[in-house]
Amino acid sequence: MENAQTLQRLVEAALPHVVFDGWGPATLAAAIGDSGVDPALARALLPRGGLDLALAFHHLGDAELARRLASEDLTALRFRERVAHAIRLRLSLADREAVRRATSLYALPQNAGDGARALWHTADTIWTALGDTSRDVNWYTKRATLSAVYGAVVLYWLGAPEDIDAFIDRRIEDVMAFEKTKARLRENPVTRALLAGPLKLLERISAPQPAEDLPGYVKKGA
Template structure:
């Protein structure tokens, strides 16, 4: 094969995303995805040695990449940090929408006792990007962890709400997200005034 590593990884990822709505997210999913696109299974072991965890991390990074491009293009004129973070998460949900059917499988995977501790770092990277790029946050003290920790909670509660939302253009989810962000702003103000 003459393709570069990144292209091969994307091919395998896209194949996983294509078959996952109809398959279990088990240990065989990557080999099935490789078979689907005529790539030898051995390549998947080299490219994703940690299996499904690594495929999900690559998926997250792929979504992050698209999200950052859109944030940098679409949100340049928004000054309010809260508004920018709100719009960033909305953008992320728009990108994830075509994969909405597989999100419950990802949540189930991370709900397993041996995987649940990996969900936080999985999400942390994306929330850190949103805070740095959209929020302009460069803190390195306790605030660094507080802001990202609170946003991670908001993000996952919004995802769970979004998965059940049948409103037009997910307006109910957007309202929910706005309320959650307003709440953490109030928490931040209270902490700052202590």
């Protein structure tokens, strides 16, 4: 908890500088100075400097999203409306220029993996907050699909924020169409027979367990 509060202080102190210097060494140095955090502690928490600072900014936003969603009653909304609401809420919690600078940072080849994991983290936060209980391969497909949707939404939001609501609705329709297609394939006797082997293999894939340090595992003896 103490480390989380320290990271929050650093991120809050960094935001006024990001617009000018991006998520780079100058911003980190200014954040350390403005926040009063011990420089050694700051560098221990952010060993990769500005990249880790940008990721801390992203994860703090996801944590706030989870808190907000947990406090809301969304039972009156259809599921697609809940997902759309969660995406809109996540954007409302973000600083557009800070996100723009972070997106440029993640676009660098050496940071692409971190950017992808950040999108996945947001998708996981949304699915978990909305009560997803899947523990099989659907755990992955749901998050992969929503990661792609959220990534597209962020890029659109950075360029045309005034049309973002309609864009989100269109992307959510794409997700719903994908889920409907999956359901039809499983119900069709021809495609069900064709997919029997691959689906049997996929059934062995399980979502990550709290004690696992890997992105899921394959059930033994399944």
